[in-house]
Amino acid sequence: MNDVERLREAMRATERTDRTALDLTTIMREGRRLRRRRRFAGASAVGLSVAVLVVGVAVGVERTRAPEPDRAGPAVTAPATRPTVTTPSPAQPQPRPVGDVVDSGIRYGDDQRVFYLVPVDVPRAPRVKIGLVAGRRAAGGELTSDFLVNDLEGSDRRPGFHEIGYDQSGPARPPVPTFGYFVGPAERIVGTVDGRRITARLARWSEDRQVVIFWFDPAVLAPGVRLDGIVARDAQGREL
Incomplete structure (x- = not known):
């Protein structure tokens, strides 16, 4: 019913x-x-x-759901979608330096901490052709690339500061001092952290004297500590 x-x-x-x-x-x-x-x-x-x-x-x-990205690829090729740094894999060929290799004066046993520029290929950024490597040079002259940093847009020769590298070495490698490069007539580069002013060491690139490579002594600025600010000054002390 x-x-x-x-x-x-x-x-x-x-x-x-x-x-x-x-x-x-x-x-x-x-x-x-x-x-x-x-x-x-x-x-x-x-x-x-x-x-x-x-x-x-x-x-x-x-x-x-999108497929997982392919993780393979050359260490010196950087994606153009977001700023990144690249740590070359030991299994990959070491990029050949362009110009002179700069000795930082920092030592890890028999190895020297060195900086040098290498060719890079950045998709959709044809005016970015160089990147700066923090590497090591063994007593026999062999180079090991620890850390590569490069621009992802614009031009690698535009005036001013470019990407700055901070330590991401981990326990497997010696710490990497904070480093980068500036384009212009810089005679002095000063960073600040926690109110302290820290002067960087400088070297000019042999292929273009306007490219100034700089790094901070790890005894003064601990590797990995972020700068609060950084300025470059010319020979007359004017800020660039």
Whole structure:
């Protein structure tokens, strides 16, 4: 017996013998019971539709998930989407220096900490052709590239500071001092950290004297500590 038949049955059961009136109390009680039952049924249907919607979204995400990026590629090629630094892998060929190798005066046993520029290939940035390497030179002259930093847009010869390298060597390699290069007639480069002024050591690139390589003595600025600011000054002390 369905709900409508139950209501009709209640109406028939409460008719008077002269069939001129109905028991309204019984009929209203049955009517309320019928309405509650329908509300519960409606709520259950809504809950089911939401559950189906959630499952549908989850399946859609799984189908459209992007494949994992290919991690292979030359160490001296940098993506053009965001600033990065590259640590060449020992398994990859070491990039050949362009111009002279600069000896920093820092030693790790028989190894020298050196800096040199190498050719780089940056997608969609054809005017970026060089990057600066913090490397090591063994007693026999062999070079090991520890840390490469380069621009990802614009020009590698625009005036001013370019990307600055901070230590990311980890325990497997000697720490890398904070380093970078400046394009222009800089005679002095000064960084600040925690209110202290720290003067960098300088060397000019043999292929372009406007490119000034700089680094900070790790005994004065601990490798990995970020600078609060940095300025370059010319021979007259004017800020560039």
